[in-house]
Each structure stands twice: as C-alpha cells, then as structure tokens.
Amino acid sequence: MNSQASSWQVPLLVVVTVAALIIVAYQGLMNRDRRQNLKEPKLDISRLSGIKLQWQMGAICELLAGNDLAASLVFDGSSIRSAFVHRPNPATGKSLDCCWIFTPASFDNFISVETCNEKVKVADFEFTGGRVDGTLTLADKRRFTFVNTAFRGNELRMESGQTLVTFTLDDILLGKSFAVEINPDFASVPELPWMIILGCYILAIKVTAPFIP
Numbered sequence: 001m002n003s004q005a006s007s008w009q010v011p012l013l014v015v016v017t018v019a020a021l022i023i024v025a026y027q028g029l030m031n032r033d034r035r036q037n038l039k040e041p042k043l044d045i046s047r048l049s050g051i052k053l054q055w056q057m058g059a060i061c062e063l064l065a066g067n068d069l070a071a072s073l074v075f076d077g078s079s080i081r082s083a084f085v086h087r088p089n090p091a092t093g094k095s096l097d098c099c100w101i102f103t104p105a106s107f108d109n110f111i112s113v114e115t116c117n118e119k120v121k122v123a124d125f126e127f128t129g130g131r132v133d134g135t136l137t138l139a140d141k142r143r144f145t146f147v148n149t150a151f152r153g154n155e156l157r158m159e160s161g162q163t164l165v166t167f168t169l170d171d172i173l174l175g176k177s178f179a180v181e182i183n184p185d186f187a188s189v190p191e192l193p194w195m196i197i198l199g200c201y202i203l204a205i206k207v208t209a210p211f212i213p
Helices: 002-037 192-208
Strands: 053-056 060-065 068-075 091-094 099-105 110-115 121-129 133-138 143-148 153-158 163-169 177-182
Touching: 060 192, 068 192, 091 192, 099 192, 110 192, 121 192, 133 192, 143 192, 153 192, 163 192, 177 192
Parallel strands: none
Antiparallel strands: 053 060, 053 177, 060 068, 068 091, 091 099, 099 110, 110 121, 121 133, 133 143, 143 153, 153 163, 163 177
16 A cells, blocks of 8 residues: 555655646746836825825835835846745846845845945844834934834834834735835834835735645
8 A cells, every 4th residue: 555655655755746836936937027018107206295105015026105116126037935945036126216035044034235236234133022113223223113013014114113104905815015105204214115025025025825836
C-alpha cells in the first residue's frame, strides 16, 4: 500500500508544481500588460486632503481620486509575494514627481525605503507587533508609527500620536481596496507621498497578499 501511495504522490506533486508555474506565468503576462498600460500619476498628493482617495490593491496598486491616478505601487516579480519562498517582493512606488523603492529586509521584520535613481535611503520601517503595527524612522531620526486601530482601520501617526493618514478597509472579504483620508493639518509634510505609498505596501503584504498573489 505504501509503495502505491508513493507512486501517486510523485505525479501529483509534478502536476501541482506545473500548475503553479502556469498560474505564475499567466499572472506575469497579465501584470506585464498592466505595467505597459499603467498611467503616470497626475495629481499632487499634498493637495488631496478632504478628497475621497482609494487604494486599489494587487501586484499593481493604484491610488485613485475618482478616475485620476495620484500614485502607484508596482511589485517586482509580477506578484506581492514570491511564488517559491513566499516572501514579500520589493516594489516601486511613484507619485507625481518622485519615485521610491520599498524592500523587505531582516527576515521581513523591516522595510527599507530609498529613492529610485540616487538609491538614497530615506527611512526604515520596523514591525513591532500585531499584524501591521510598526515604527517608521526617517534618516533625520524623526519617528512615526503605523497602527491598526480597529478591524478595518489603520493609521499613520506622528510620534506625538496625531494622525496623518487613515487607511480604512473597504473590501472586507479580499482586502482589495482601502479608503485613504489625509489629515488637512499635515497635508504639507514633505514625506507624505511616499508615506502613503509605504502604507499601501504594508497593507498589501500583510492584508491583501493571502487573497491576491
């Protein structure tokens, strides 16, 4: 009986592996087409406080104000997580006038943020507990926190506790969209665009990834 079971296990493993590779390849082609058609951000995030914003989540994430693109986040490897080691992939985020790279590090306990062209590190994010909670430390040592406030709510806060941005889960079943609200009192914070994109990266790898490859 054991030998018969083993003889079935090997072909089944091959079938599952081949199927997984086909799925990954298909997703790669679909995301490649989306990358080619991805529009450049046209809106200044600092001017969008009080306007309804929404992150559409996936291997390619888009921050939309209505139908207009304010920012984007594109994961490497055509998926949020690597298909083979199931680790978060790096991603490139763009706003109206800049570009950043978000890279997981140190067994995925950290996220490094650096500029695309000069490769200058601007911040590190460290997960400190819970699903998404963590501390963001900028190069000049200023600190911010990212916290889960309720089942659907998440906030980016000043170290003093004041809220800069809220991210509210719209799609409870699949985690495919988050409403974003910018506190008007902090709309002029220079780092706000990449901080909002970082929030998307955190939510993508921690909330959306189990449902969307």
